[in-house]
Amino acid sequence: MILSYIEIADGDIKKTSLEVAQMAAELAKKMGDSALAIAIGKADVTKLALIGNYGISTLIYVDTDVSISKNIATLVANIATKNNASTVIFPKSIMADAVAASVAIKIDAAIVNNVVEIPDTANGFSVKRSIYTGKAFAKVEIKQAKKVLVLRKNAISTQPTSDIASVETYKEDISTNHLKITETNKTKGDILLTDAEIVVSGGRGLKGPENWHLIENLAKALGAATGCSKPVSDMDWRPHHEHVGQTGVKVAPNIYFAVGISGAIQHLAGVNSSKILVAINTDPEAPFFKAADYGIVGDAFDILPKLTLAAKNYR
Amino acid sequence: MKILVCITHVPDTTSKITFTDNNTKFNTQNVQFIIGPYDEYALARAVELRDAQAGSSITVLHVGTAESENTIRKALAIGADDAIRIDAEPLDAMFVATQISAIAKQNKYDLILMGRESIDFNGNMVHGLVAEMLQIPVISPIMKLDITGNIATMHKEIEGGKEVIECQMPLVAGCQEPIAEWKIPNMRGIMSAKSKPYQVIAPVETQNVALTLSYDLPVAKSGCKMIDASTPEKLFELLKNEAKVL
Ligand SMILES: Cc1cc2nc3c(=O)[nH]c(=O)nc-3n(C[C@H](O)[C@H](O)[C@H](O)COP(=O)(O)OP(=O)(O)OC[C@H]3O[C@@H](n4cnc5c(N)ncnc54)[C@H](O)[C@@H]3O)c2cc1C
Numbered sequence: 123m124i125l126s127y128i129e130i131a132d133g134d135i136k137k138t139s140l141e142v143a144q145m146a147a148e149l150a151k152k153m154g155d156s157a158l159a160i161a162i163g164k165a166d167v168t169k170l171a172l173i174g175n176y177g178i179s180t181l182i183y184v185d186t187d188v189s190i191s192k193n194i195a196t197l198v199a200n201i202a203t204k205n206n207a208s209t210v211i212f213p214k215s216i217m218a219d220a221v222a223a224s225v226a227i228k229i230d231a232a233i234v235n236n237v238v239e240i241p242d243t244a245n246g247f248s249v250k251r252s253i254y255t256g257k258a259f260a261k262v263e264i265k266q267a268k269k270v271l272v273l274r275k276n277a278i279s280t281q282p283t284s285d286i287a288s289v290e291t292y293k294e295d296i297s298t299n300h301l302k303i304t305e306t307n308k309t310k311g312d313i314l315l316t317d318a319e320i321v322v323s324g325g326r327g328l329k330g331p332e333n334w335h336l337i338e339n340l341a342k343a344l345g346a347a348t349g350c351s352k353p354v355s356d357m358d359w360r361p362h363h364e365h366v367g368q369t370g371v372k373v374a375p376n377i378y379f380a381v382g383i384s385g386a387i388q389h390l391a392g393v394n395s396s397k398i399l400v401a402i403n404t405d406p407e408a409p410f411f412k413a414a415d416y417g418i419v420g421d422a423f424d425i426l427p428k429l430t431l432a433a434k435n436y437r
Numbered sequence: 438m439k440i441l442v443c444i445t446h447v448p449d450t451t452s453k454i455t456f457t458d459n460n461t462k463f464n465t466q467n468v469q470f471i472i473g474p475y476d477e478y479a480l481a482r483a484v485e486l487r488d489a490q491a492g493s494s495i496t497v498l499h500v501g502t503a504e505s506e507n508t509i510r511k512a513l514a515i516g517a518d519d520a521i522r523i524d525a526e527p528l529d530a531m532f533v534a535t536q537i538s539a540i541a542k543q544n545k546y547d548l549i550l551m552g553r554e555s556i557d558f559n560g561n562m563v564h565g566l567v568a569e570m571l572q573i574p575v576i577s578p579i580m581k582l583d584i585t586g587n588i589a590t591m592h593k594e595i596e597g598g599k600e601v602i603e604c605q606m607p608l609v610a611g612c613q614e615p616i617a618e619w620k621i622p623n624m625r626g627i628m629s630a631k632s633k634p635y636q637v638i639a640p641v642e643t644q645n646v647a648l649t650l651s652y653d654l655p656v657a658k659s660g661c662k663m664i665d666a667s668t669p670e671k672l673f674e675l676l677k678n679e680a681k682v683l
């Protein structure tokens with residue numbers, strides 16, 4: 123059995139998890155196996171049932187608010203073992219990475235992160251993974267019977283159907299309180315940078331935090347999340363968790379707008395999995411234009427308001 | 438307090454990545470190797486914690502071949518007290534984690550610090566695997582770490598924000614900025630690095646390793662389409678009708 127781990131955020135299934143479901147369903151089909159999903163958290167059952175759109179017929183739902191990776195891993199490992207899972211597939215996220223590592227040890231599996239394709243099962247079991255921060259790929263072979271895979275976002279295209287999954291609830295007491303979360307600060311209502319379909323990012327070219335409304339307005343018009351370059355968060359113009367790149371968040375949206383960002387290799391390392399890159403910069407020689415799909419040579423202060431106005435006709 | 442810092446030996450962030458031998462080997466030519474940037478944050482914080490508490494020590498640990506020698510020496514120059522190298526090709530995260538936990542089981546560290554992720558494999562896995570193998574907590578990625586007595590207080594990044602976590606040691610943590618400022622080795626550090634204890638140890642056996650068969654590079658972009666600054670709205674038309682992403 124192929125088990126897919128479905129992540130919930132704010133009561134809904136995260137986009138990367140839809141890709142995980144699709145991958146699990148396709149892999150199961152290829153191997154003549156069955157696919158099952160597990161979701162742990164707080165969500166509406168009718169919403170969860172929509173995972174059926176992505177080829178999963180049964181979802182096991184654990185209704186709990188545990189937020190410690192170890193406890194979640196215990197649940198996943200127990201369900202994997204009960205259902206005789208050969209492969210467990212996770213979406214890439216801070217939380218799921220930690221759960222995946224723990225599950226791999228618990229069920230005695232090999233583990234591969236940043237998988238970008240459905241595994242090749244023609245001759246053994248091999249997977250393609252992204253390495254060197256998106257600058258290359260490696261094909262790796264797994265010989266072990268049990269496997270844990272972590273899927274990189276936006277790597278699999280989904281083809282939703284109208285099928286609905288049956289949701290089975292599952293209960294188990296797990297309480298190992300070895301650490302204490304004393305405080306949680308989360309920006310509510312904002313679109314998660316790592317989950318966004320569109321990201322609008324600003325760099326030092328924006329000149330100061332007082333100009334960020336230009337970035338935010340375009341983002342709002344497009345339903346996008348906002349990001350920034352490292353110097354921008356270093357100077358506290360924006361919070362640290364918005365900084366994109368090699369040492370920041372890695373994003374993989376459909377469209378990434380880089381406004382007033384020069385295109386240093388460390389920044390590009392965090393965006394090179396995006397489908398389309400758009401660069402807006404006053405300097406026609408800015409390195410970002412070499413990586414971008416579309417470019418505008420122009421002043422952000424002039425271009426952004428115009429784009430924001432125009433965006434309203436496209437969303 | 439006994440601190441273990443696990444470091445990687447990775448191509449500098451500006452390196453162009455290429456492969457040789459029919460795409461089966463990483464091409465090290467013209468590549469500058471560095472301590473993994475996140476690992477360096479871990480090391481920098483370890484130095485501060487060690488200096489703040491008398492009787493503390495830092496061991497740096499690396500799983501890799503003799504090619505990593507200079508990287509390990511640099512860690513000693515920055516301030517680690519001694520170094521261990523497990524003499525083996527770091528095959529995958531599970532392999533590396535098995536080696537690290539074998540050492541940790543022998544030496545009982547209070548704090549095992551790593552980077553949030555390596556910048557070659559980007560697995561974000563080794564800390565989680567080690568913690569599970571040792572049956573101790575793991576917190577990653579953390580941006581702040583303070584120790585009071587036996588308790589570590591940390592700021593952990595979560596999607597869209599942060600958590601404050603308290604946890605009893607021993608524990609494993611994956612570090613990222615701004616946990617500490619990088620330390621530039623001074624002359625005394627560089628000199629003393631040569632005489633600090635440095636052990637080379639054979640690896641323990643492991644299973645469950647995923648072996649790399651071959652590498653390849655992403656397809657190059659076909660070029661950037663420029664849109665005139667006087668008609669920026671044309672961008673959306675192209676995104677919708679040409680790229681089909683709107
Ligand atoms: C180890 C290491 C790790 C790093 N990790 C990261 C990382 O994760 N993320 C990251 O972003 N950086 C990272 N960096 C830093 C990186 O090298 C660059 O310094 C950084 O990305 C530059 O940010 P920027 O493009 O905003 O600023 P600049 O390089 O200063 O570029 C500003 C750009 O704005 C343009 N501009 C100016 N005015 C306007 C205007 N009015 N309208 C439009 N455009 C304008 C300029 O032409 C220029 O291209 C790292 C560096 C190192 C050494």
Ligand SMILES: Nc1ncnc2c1ncn2[C@@H]1O[C@H](COP(=O)(O)O)[C@@H](O)[C@H]1O
Binds near residue numbers: 444445498558559561
């Ligand atoms: N070969 C290695 N030797 C020592 N530590 C390592 C090695 N590989 C990874 N690590 C540590 O584990 C962290 C996470 O690595 P990774 O799981 O590859 O992203 C790194 O930041 C290092 O601290």
